Amino acid sequence: MSKLNRRHFLVTGLAAGAAAAIPATAAHADEPDPAAETAQSLASRGLRTDPFTLGVASGDPDHEGFVLWTRLAQEPLAEDGLGGMPQRPFPVQWQVYADERLRRVVRSGVTVAAPEWGHSIHVELQGLSSDREYWYRFRVGPYVSPVGRTRTAPHPLAYGGGLAMAFVSCAQYEHGFFTSYRRLADEHPDLILHLGDYQYEYTKNTYTIPGGNIRHHEGPETETLANYRQRHAQYKADPDLQAAHAAAPWLVVWDDHELDNNWADEVPEKPEVPQPNFLTRREAAFRAYYENMPLRRTSIPRGIDMQLYRRIRWGRMATFHMLDTRQYRDDQGCGDGYKDCPASIDPARSITGAEQEAWLLDGFRHSRAQWDILGQQVFFAQRDNNAGPAKVTSQDAWDGYVASRRRITQGWIDAEVRNPVVLTGDVHAHWASDLKLDYDDPTGPSVGSELVASSISTGGNGVDSDPATHPFLTINPHLKFYNNQRGYVLTKIEREQMSADFKVVPRVTEPGAEVYTRATFVVEDRVPGVQQAYLRPLDPTILRRQPMTIEETVRLETERP
Template sequence: MSPLTRRSFLVTGVAGIAAGAVAAVPGVAAADARRRGPLAGDPFTLGVASGDPSRDGFVIWTRLAVQPLAEDGLGGMPDRTIPVQWEVAADEGFRRVVRRGTAPARTEWAHSVHVELEGLAPDREYWYRFKAGPHLSPAGRARTAPHPGMYGGGLTMAFVSCAQYEHGYFTSYRRLAEERPDLVLHLGDYQYEYTRDTYTIPGGNIRHHEGPETETLANYRQRHAQYKADPDLQAAHAAATWAVVWDDHELDNNWADEVPERPEVPQPNFLARREAAFRAYYENMPLRRTSIPRGIDMQLYRRITWGRLATFHMLDTRQYRDDQGCGDGYRDCPAAVDPARSITGAEQEEWLLDGFRRSSARWDILGQQVFFAQRDNNAGPAKVTSQDAWDGYVASRRRITQGWVDAGVRNAVVLTGDVHAHWASDLKLDYDDPTSATVGSELVATSISTGGDGADSDPATHPFLAINPHLKFYNNQRGYVLTRIEKDAITADFKVVPFVTQPGAEAHVKATFVIEDRVPGVQQTYLRPVDPSATTRAAIDTIQETVDWETKRP
């Protein structure tokens, strides 16, 4: 097929969705498809993205917005359906176009476009782009997964979380884009709900949110647009295919199912807020039609299979959980061990356990939000743990851990976000017995920007590691985790940037850990010495500093 040109667009017009690709929101009246008119400016201000790869395709996404920060959340777009042409090529120069079609960008979905591609070759790079009127979008890069019977040539996967726009620049997204990974997992807190200067860092915030605290659909659409307009975030989306799950700030800090952060304060509109947040999340993410929200519900947990090499079990630990038992912070909480309480809900738990039983992957990887391993911050007999994490749902954690052990999962690895610091941990069935067998591994990514610059630190001096011998690593700088997944091992580089309160920082490896095939647990192979020039404050390794990320409101 010929490259995308103005003439080819005019000739092909609205030829419909090409074979093997379907718009996530089907059906648009012919009259709407014919309604055309000049747009007020470039509609591709929010960039492009791809998501949820399969062996023969992936989702490609864009959302039209000529004025991204418009208060009504509709991006300054006209109140009509806009036909958006798209194409996918086997080369970066778009000389070998393999798919082409048209999808409707509809007002009721904030002019977002989700195209699900099928019929592509497995384990291949592709490039994609969109066109609306005379405007051509940037190009994005995506990759299909290997055939289910093949391992492929290994997988370069990065995972990230927690990007608070006000706390700093998204430099780590830019550095991640430069790595050109095959797959990126975003494990939550993609955006934050607070109004300007509600959640601040020492010295004051670097940038500012537009609009009030997000509560309405217009608020959430505007906030997503403000984040998506960031050039570093756009670069990371364009560089690789993503798989996303939310945590709390996509809706409300520390929410639990139908319970807001502060249930003691009457919030009669919370479920309407949840519905708005879910709808805006779908509109702004490269998700398949199976995730189209239905009222206050949205199917987000799912599996992504990377040939025989890896199965990614993407979890949702917010929508179905019981409310935190004793508040959200660190507590000695009897409710934490109640076997009736769950962080996943019964249906998702059974789905996950069934996935373990059916798995033949070399690596079973859980992409999820909150700290999985036990983190006791009390050296005495009382167990003081975070009630917002798996520590607040001990029986739920035990059932899932026992589930992968009973299923004979070859290698279980948990990937985590949320806590604004890098961690690495061995996973146990019995954390109270340091000699008990290690049955899995956990890697935790620090924040992209939340918390500001952070500081370099010596993990050996952190009190949590002394109290919890299964915890093996800690660092309080910003960054991401870059992994190389192969048949014999996963190698994880904990990448950090020295600052985010100014743009342009370079990234470097703070530590490297290896997880060997059939050898559960993390093994450190490299640790960069503390760089005093990157240490922005004294006394950085205290328990209070480790947990103050949980105190997110004044």
């Protein structure tokens, strides 16, 4: 089947195999649940220990509901990827509550955790009240899951109150503890975006930090469905990650490490090395990703394809355009890394693919949101690391697809999008920048804003530095902020402005570090570009003695096995 036909099928229809992901049956709180007793008695057979070892999660909220997720696993790190579960389906009860003390049930039902889908559960709720909090949990036999907090979006015609939204990226389990996930959970946000590199594919001691990794991956490099299930389970078993999932609904998209470093559509990282099983590996990675994420049934994978780009509306306040810059992109034009690459300006090349680009531009034209937010993976603004006439840019980012970036930027200009903001992960550092249509004219108007989240743990502790001394900011005057510590970005989206606190923890190589705000930037309504509102004084205990060089920045960002 051609690429076009495969892509079109996923946009217009449900994936084959959806029948295996059995939908939940819902009951109102005042109705008896005749399946409950049967579900408990059936589920208890074959369960020796608590199967809720991977926590709970919710995601993809709208004004009437959300997705609830869990996955049963008695032995999360089992090498066969089956989580120590018997090879049979288990009926699982779920309940949604209107109060944190779990006194008032508003929805309940039974769904089936099937072995074909790793005993994962995806419950899609509708008919709930808009713009309010809910709590939920699951039960199988005598075992009860942890409680999760979630919420619905405001009504499509309402703004609602201010939206507390956080976004994160890049959590390499081996490089440090997931302290930032725990601190993020403590913030009690309304919504969390994960912009990729949720897990890493390497076997232990392959991708290392100076001084050695803090903890280790189980199993080989992920290539099979069993490998990916085991790796997802190892990450999901982390208590800090579980706390973040239970704190708020998530919107997730992948980047590269959920499959293979720097992959592009059907091309692996190193195409010169024969990898005849790459598409089989891709199919396994996509299936495991769906099994382990709170995604709607429209994202059930079909073979090597999975519909992940989608649009989520938060009332009239914000529209989130969640992008997939991996599955449809042309391969990097001159290989990975920073290059002066003629292919980067080829107008025929795309990082989104034609269908996703058309979908995004159509979304701009029809948007009436106060804020249009692109949740995506790789650096959007130009970052030239050469002070001379040649452009030396990252070919794995939008700099490797200049025409694609310009078409999308021109698209939101032509559609008169009120406030375009791009959110980014991938590069293991905090950045803030103005967006331009023409980066060769630094005096030209800003037409949007980009906020970039550092990593949760990838790269180890990191160090603080004076952003004013960073050479990238000197060469690229539209870049306004840089910080190489671990953390996340916490935003407050209101009608008049969007504020962004760049949160950091001083260390991840030991657990329990406190979090603080390194800087705050503001985007004002109808004023494209970022404005610094706060900058914390440098901490001498974690301060670099010398300014960060371009070479060091590139190495920290691109160093891979």
